[in-house]
Amino acid sequence: MSPRSWGRLFFGAQALAGAAWWIAVFVSPGIRTATLGSLDAPLVALLDIPLFVLGSALAAAGLRAAVWSTTGWTTLVAAGMALYATVTGAAGWGALLMAAAALGSIGAAVLVLTGRVPSEWLLRGPFRFRLAATARPVAHLSRTAVQILVFSAVFLVALPAVIVVAEHRWGLHVPFPVAVRIAGAVLFALAFALSMWSAASMSVQGEGTPLPSAMPRRLVVAGPYRFVRNPMAVGGIAQGMAVGLMAGSWLVVLYALCGSLVWNALVRPLEEADLEERFGADFRAYRDRVACWIPRRPRITV
Template sequence: MRWGRIYFAVQAAAGAIWWFAVFTSPFVREATLGGLDPVLVACFDIPLFVVASAIAACGVRSAAAVTAGWTGCVAMALAVYATVTTEAGWGVIIMIAATVCSALALCLLVLGRVPTSELIRGPFAFRPAAVAPAAATHVARTFRQIAVFWGLFLVVIPLVVAALERRWELALPPSVLAATLGGVVLIAASALGIWAAVTMSTLGNGTPLPSAMPHRLVVAGPYLWVRNPMAVSGIVQGIGVGLLLSSWLVVIYAIAGSLLWNFAIRPHEESDLEQRFGEEFRRYTSSVRCWIPRVPRAGMVHPRADFPATEAAQSYASE
């Protein structure tokens, strides 16, 4: 709750400073409001954003709900306005960021926590994969998942983001160097993702998808170097796509995805793995880092596909 109140206090101060800049700086007014009448917008925004944020900072939950709801409405309205007119692009970016932060602060104020557990329910809940007679079945399922996820998160969404970035006149000039670097990064990260996916599906008797998790603890291939090679691959792929498109917003999108995964999804996933594999998983986490690759030590042996999780894990000495 304390951090939620602190955020709303900062937001109230930032909102007041921004409105002062709007009325004193033509550059700020044009960049964030475009051709909108600042007086008309201020009549609604100052009481519902600035004042309501200040009241929410005092712990009033209804005020926090009002300012969070208003911020979301303004972000959507500005996005439509900027897309139609090509004006106020920076206003859209600022309000989208304020919407996300206001929603998180509202959760802290009302619930005392950010409800990350709700993200892993229903079809996204952690559950073991259905037993298949051959590893090829899990490999085929894995590649179907890759086609869907990569197509959505690395093609469709980045193209939409880059198109809006250009429409809002926020795009950087195209760069051959950035595009070349992005292509190299994308290919390397994709190779890592495929290597990790095949290793998981052939040795783990499951898939990397949370709703069809492996039955064995896999400590082989890229999993000897880093605990989450699929996540590392996805994040670096997103950055590569951003460079390829010369889109700084796509790079921000990839970084935001990494933060979401690290703080909202990973703790639940690792808790599930620890419950299922116990000491074996704890030994693994003590030997292999989450994000930064480490050269495997001499005693680390690649487990065979027919090894159970217990036998595979016993071959790794913890630090």
């Protein structure tokens, strides 16, 4: 299937899911309360059924105007539901489901309107691929340390904190056993060690940093890179999951897992294409020998 077909398929599935949800809202008081709180269901339906359900169906049929209107409406409703759930503490499931629908609609709209996955949009500004300047290892290590600090502050502290607050406020929190939180702490320690080992190898042996704007000048196949091709990503995603386990937040764990999917589908292909262009046969041999995610015994070629 083409990217445009996948986008239309999403809108079709969203139309069916929206119709099923509205039937459930009017049939089940429990679902109505969990997803709409005290909002007037008939009044909301008056706008949402034509703009969300029927609009998604028209977008699935390929009507570009419906793609724009449905995506805009879904995003607006998601923002409104998030605000409503935060202020009242009700309709948390509605806010979460609409947030997921908004993200999905935006992604599907891009596919339908452009007919492709424009992953190159990620490589702009500070994320554009550029080789690191020639410098001493200590300079690369210093830059890498700053990058890790900023990454951790944003993706392992700030965003998870917002998610945890929303999870509690929206009534979505599920208590985790103490053993799970302890396991999260152990996982975090192991993942942090892996990230530090990977960063040091990248800086010293690769003569660069993990950030695309200061990429390594040499192909790194030693240290943790002997076991997986992307140990920095493995370490970062595992730390995100560990933060969720320690915080007792299933939404943070889900956030980390979604991050892994985005990285694997959008970032990794671009990164590996750049490595193949720069290092050619050496990278292809390394890629064939070493797994991307799960360590395996390296293949021995004769």
